[in-house]
Amino acid sequence: MKTVRGILPILLLLLSAPLAWAGQQVYLSESPNGKYRVLVEQAIDRRVGDRIFFRYPIRLVNTKNSRRHFEIRDAAPPLIKETDRGTFQVRWDGADNREPSSIHFHWAPDSLRFFLELEVIPGTWKTFFVDVNTGITTDITADLEKELLKRIASKGMDCERPTFEVVRWTKPHLAFLRLTSVCGKKKGVSNEKLFPVTDSILFEAQKASVAKHCLECKVEKADKAFEKYFRSTLPTPTPTPEETPVVQ
Numbered sequence: 001m002k003t004v005r006g007i008l009p010i011l012l013l014l015l016s017a018p019l020a021w022a023g024q025q026v027y028l029s030e031s032p033n034g035k036y037r038v039l040v041e042q043a044i045d046r047r048v049g050d051r052i053f054f055r056y057p058i059r060l061v062n063t064k065n066s067r068r069h070f071e072i073r074d075a076a077p078p079l080i081k082e083t084d085r086g087t088f089q090v091r092w093d094g095a096d097n098r099e100p101s102s103i104h105f106h107w108a109p110d111s112l113r114f115f116l117e118l119e120v121i122p123g124t125w126k127t128f129f130v131d132v133n134t135g136i137t138t139d140i141t142a143d144l145e146k147e148l149l150k151r152i153a154s155k156g157m158d159c160e161r162p163t164f165e166v167v168r169w170t171k172p173h174l175a176f177l178r179l180t181s182v183c184g185k186k187k188g189v190s191n192e193k194l195f196p197v198t199d200s201i202l203f204e205a206q207k208a209s210v211a212k213h214c215l216e217c218k219v220e221k222a223d224k225a226f227e228k229y230f231r232s233t234l235p236t237p238t239p240t241p242e243e244t245p246v247v248q
Contacts (some may be wrong), residue, residue: 007215026090028058028103031111036132037061038105041129042088056080056088060132070135076121091119108175113205115175117164127164127174129208138208147213148179148199158191159183162199167219169224172203174211177201202226 025041038060045055056075062068079102081089093103102119116128116137126141145162152159162179169175179199184191200214200222213228214222 024087028090028092029105029107031114031132032107032109033111035063035111037063038072040080040090044139050138052086054082060130060135072116072130072137073118073128075118077121078119098164104164108169108172108205110172114115115164115166115177123161125161127202129205131205131208136208140203140210141197143210144177144179144201144203147215148197149179150198151199151215152181154181156185156187157183157185157197158189159197167200170223171230174230175203175205176222176227177203202229 015165025039027037027039029038030036038058040056040058043055043057045053047053056079058072058075059069060072079091081091083089091099104117105118106115108114112132113133114130116130118126118128120126122212125179126139127144129138129140130136131138145172148162154205159181160183162181165176165180167176177200179201181197182194183197184194198216201210202212202222202225203209204211212226214225217225
């Protein structure tokens, strides 16, 4: 993944329409092939008397054709921090490395899709899948976490928020993901011994959903399970006339 570090202020003309660009953009990420960029910008949402209210859309733009773009979703604190001067700051790795980032990007090798981790409110993260071809953004947080959370609840463990990892894209449309949560054995007590609880996940990009879970599987075991699933989805070859048995 390539990340563009820096802020590109752009002064634009304020429009009288309800939605107008206020003039500041921050580039957050760039696709591996350099064709697409993700940015957040300040837009005038509405005016109430002398007060202006802003929104902060996160957008994907085509660097070869600026007219081709789409909104991913709106940003908000803690990613965005408004200043007294009417501008904004972004809490991400490219702004101040002393501050933890509130946004992470995981691009597919073909640059046509990516996973977006976003801190939507302080301490609460969501994971989105973005399809560049269709311009559709899907919140996949619940789909990813459901089996891991069931396991944690059934065992009565005390666990931290799961961390998200893209292990690899096994096929152009299939991603091997992994969630890991650090846990203690019991809730409501001080757990001296902590241990990881993991869920390996096969994500199907064409459906924007989880195809298979593999709880507490090592990478090798998950690889085999996911390859078996992929083979099960392949169409059965139709026998040619020469191969069709003839009843005597």
